[in-house]
Amino acid sequence: MIEYLKKYQRLLELLETNKKQTEENQKLIDDNYKKWFDTKEKKSNIDLQIKELYKKYNDAIEKKEKNFFSMLSIILTLASIIIIILSSIFINPIILLLGIPLATAISSIIYLSFFLIKICSYILDKQFHKDKNVSNLLEQIENKEKELSVIKKICEEYNQKLIEYQSKAQQLKKKRTWIIDSINELMRDYATSIFNEQLKNIEEEQFDASHKKTKKKEQKTNH
Secondary structure (H helix, E strand, O other): OHHHHHHHHHHHHHHHHHHHHHHHHHHHHHHHHHHHHHHHHHHHHHHHHHHHHHHHHHHHHHHHHHHHHHHHHHHHHHHHHHHHHHHHHHOOHHHHHHHHHHHHHHHHHHHHHHHHHHHOOHHHHHHHOOOHHHHHHHHHHHHHHHHHHHHHHHHHHHHHHHHHHHHHHHHHHHHHHHHHHHHHHHHHHHHHHHHHHHHHHHHHHHHHHHHHHHHHHHHHHHO
């Protein structure tokens, strides 16, 4: 019996320790989940801010490009008109007929040149980035992307900790099940031993009682 009590006490201590460890681990899970969720929300907000900044940046570049090419279009149109006027004043009618196609050709060449410049937008971008508004937007985007990189790293760290704590929770749960099963098994073994002992005592008492009756009968027969 003493051996059973020692084992039972030890299992109860293990169960209590498991309970405390489970509670502490759950607190860590709750705390890290909150931090992970808050960090994820912050990450989403920064993502949104970066998209808005890029939209403003693209709008600013597009506006400057539109203004640039609108001005270029006006200059080329004026240049063509001037060429036509000068041709009509100083050149005979035959050359005048050639002036219009010539002006158109010159204009097309200039347009093509600037179209190529636009394709290789490095030159235009370099020029536009000197604009204070554009450079300020680029600086904001760069800062936000650095901040986003840090937030992503922190978010991943909290996520890894959550996986670790949840794994530990499963281990503690399995250990708790094992302890409870061990306690139940111990109680069954203890109850069985007591039952067998009591059964043995009853059988012995019945045997003694039967034996006494047999002796009494024998005694009566002898008399």
